[in-house]
Amino acid sequence: MTCGGRWRAGCRIIDDAVATQDTITQLIGAIRRVGREVPGAGAVIAAVCTGHDYRGVGKPRIDWTDPAAKDALVSALVCDANAVVAAFAEVELDEPAAAALALLALVAGQDVEPAEGSDGRDGRWRIARKVAPDRVISTVDPQARHTRKSQSNRKDGYRAHMVAEPETGLITDEALTMAAGADNSDAALAQQFLTQDEQGGDEQGGAPSGDGPTAADPAPGSGGDTADETTSDNAATGDPAESAAAAQAAAHDRAPAGSNAAGSNGQAQALSWYGDSAYGTGELRGEIERAGHHAVIKPKPVQPAVPGGFTIDDFTVDEDSGTVTCPAGQTRPLSATRTVTFGALCRDCPVRAACTTAKAGRTMVLHERDDLLRAARVDWAADPALREDYRTYRPNVERTVSQVATQSGRRIKLRYRGTTKNNAWLKYRTAALNLRNLIGRGLTGVGGIWVLAT
Known part of the structure; x- marks a missing residue:
């Protein structure tokens, strides 16, 4: 044949083999894992952690309908995690112990941000209003990931x-x-x-x-x-x-x-x-x-900077001379980082409304293989x-x-x-x-x- x-x-x-965990579950699970994997960590956790009894099972008993109570719990758990990581910062660990500590440091930072009016140094944190890139979704399987095949198609698992x-x-x-x-x-x-x-x-x-x-x-x-x-x-x-x-x-x-x-x-x-x-x-x-x-x-579709306006394909790129010419006929040099800035030339441009809404004028960064993408x-x-x-x-x-x-x-x-x-x-x-x-x-x-x- x-x-x-x-x-x-x-x-x-x-789909992965584990359940996707929320931030609080991950923080508690990661601290417990450090207690199991890192020599001497159990005593350290008992001494420096005050946000939760990590020897028990289940989630903390708080009023889960109260946003202030949840924020206070998140703050306490993040502070506990940071304290444990700091306690072993100078300690040489074997690979399993170092991996457990690295996972704790990761989950302590991926989903949280300083509370309103705080820079984090006062110990006040909250769950971030965004999804971290390359987010770990479970401390049980740290390689399972959250991703999207499209804006509307969210998946957890492996590729x-x-x-x-x-x-x-x-x-x-x-x-x-x-x-x-x-x-x-x-x-x-x-x-x-x-x-x-x-x-x-x-x-x-x-x-x-x-x-x-x-x-x-x-x-x-x-x-x-x-x-x-x-x-x-x-x-x-x-x-x-x-x-x-x-x-x-x-x-x-x-x-x-x-x-x-x-x-x-x-x-x-x-x-x-x-x-x-x-x-x-x-x-x-x-x-x-x-x-x-x-x-x-x-090919991937190109999107205009202004709805219904010019796309990158409306600009003429001369790779030999290293210049870019806009739809209005203005030519600017291409920098070493492949950035072109039209700046003041956009100020009185008759087609500006179809090109950019930026006050400083149109700026573009061209791909290294812009020639292949355009040709495609x-x-x-x-x-x-x-x-x-x-x-x-x-x-x-x-x-x-x-x-x-x-x-x-x-x-x-x-x-x-x-x-x-x-x-x-x-x-x-x-x-x-x-x-x-x-x-x-x-x-x-x-x-x-x-x-x-x-």
Whole structure:
């Protein structure tokens, strides 16, 4: 069986195995964890902490309908956390103890801000009226994250990234990462897959990106009832040996992305990489171009600074001379940081109302690969064949990605904590789906070897 030199990247947020915790629960849980993990911390907590009895269970007994009582509790818990962190600031700790202390410092700062009229030094805090970037959502699984696939679609869990061949639906690479963070974005992982393809797949199966403390123990009582999911530390279903053999057989038929795209002379041919607008970054487009491949990626739409006004595409950029010309014909130099400032030139501009509302005039920062981003938007708008090509091959992979993240029409819930074991689960899951796909295409065992009808 041969593939057509097309590869489509896709991603799904998969629910984590733990409950999302509120700020108060996280603070109490993190202090208790320090008491368990850090030598001598129990005595320190008893001596310096006054906000709660951390030896007990459950939440503090306060009037939860009283905002002032909740603010007072938050202030006391944050002060307790800061006191514990300060007590061990100069102490050399082993890795588990240091991770517990780092987690406490993180949760003590990610969700709170000084109370109104305070700078925090007087010990008055409140829960912040915003969501911290890369927020830890549970002290039980510190690598589970809060993220958004869109402004209206909020998710908690992990991000499962995949590359698949759109004509066959075979998954050629996968990785599970934390759901938030620049290094775990859709485009960043697609760039890693592209690099692995160039290296012949030698790095496939490497550890996924995941910063921060790790707690990779199975979560008790978690969901996930798919027959392809894992039920042991080896991420195998049923007999581990049989599952490992099945995964190995499927992996044998899984080629690294692009391995079937070689010409008869052994020279690798150009591949077409498909992706939605989440993959439309300048960095990924640049890597695809550098590798000699073709990007069939829907560009991200550009938004005007003024509703109905000019967008960045209405400005002419001359990379050779390092200048930018605005729609009114004014030309300004591009700085070393790729910033262009029109300033006073906007003061009496007849089209200012359609360009900017800033008192100091229009200022823009151009991407390093602004040329590729502009060209992609032009090509997408002007080439109906490109849009049709995208629409033809995108849905097949969407179905494949959906199969990974669902079972019997229901969303899968991960069984493990941390990226390491959940990444192992993802690899077994995709291997099993590939094997099912190949069996449906005629894969059979003949004389002790796998044979696929062509």
